[in-house]
Amino acid sequence: xxxxxxxxxxxxxxxxxxxxxxxxxxxxxxxxxxxxxxxxxxxxxxxxxxxxxxxxxxxxxxxxxxxxxxxxxxxxxxxxxx
Numbered sequence: 001x002x003x004x005x006x007x008x009x010x011x012x013x014x015x016x017x018x019x020x021x022x023x024x025x026x027x028x029x030x031x032x033x034x035x036x037x038x039x040x041x042x043x044x045x046x047x048x049x050x051x052x053x054x055x056x057x058x059x060x061x062x063x064x065x066x067x068x069x070x071x072x073x074x075x076x077x078x079x080x081x082x
Contacts, residue, residue: 001054001055001056001069002054002055002056002057003052003053003054003055004020004026004052004053004055005020005021005050005051005052005053005074006018006019006020006026006050006051006053007019007020007048007049007050007051008041008046008047008048008049008050008051009025009047009048010044010047011041011042014029015027015028015029016028016031016041016068018051018053026053026055026066027066028055028066028067028068029065029066029067030065030067030068031067031068032068032069032070035068035070035071038071039051039071049073050074051071051072051073051074052071052072052073052074053068053070053071054069054070054071054072055067055068055069056069
């Protein structure tokens with residue numbers, strides 16, 4: 001399983017779209033239902049918010065399908081406040 005800090009950009013064309021620190025989009029085709037509900041991913045309230053995203057990929061033919069496994073709000077360390 002992979003883990004990355006990503007910024008949520010919205011639910012676009014049936015994909016949960018996030019942006020990484022380099023400006024590359026990471027698009028998830030599937031997600032656990034409770035993540036969609038708990039983090040309100042189908043409305044606009046969390047667009048622009050950064051999450052710690054845990055995910056994995058499954059090969060489907062010639063393409064990799066990204067599957068969203070878990071989301072967390074990132075912890076802010078005390079060192080970053082200094």
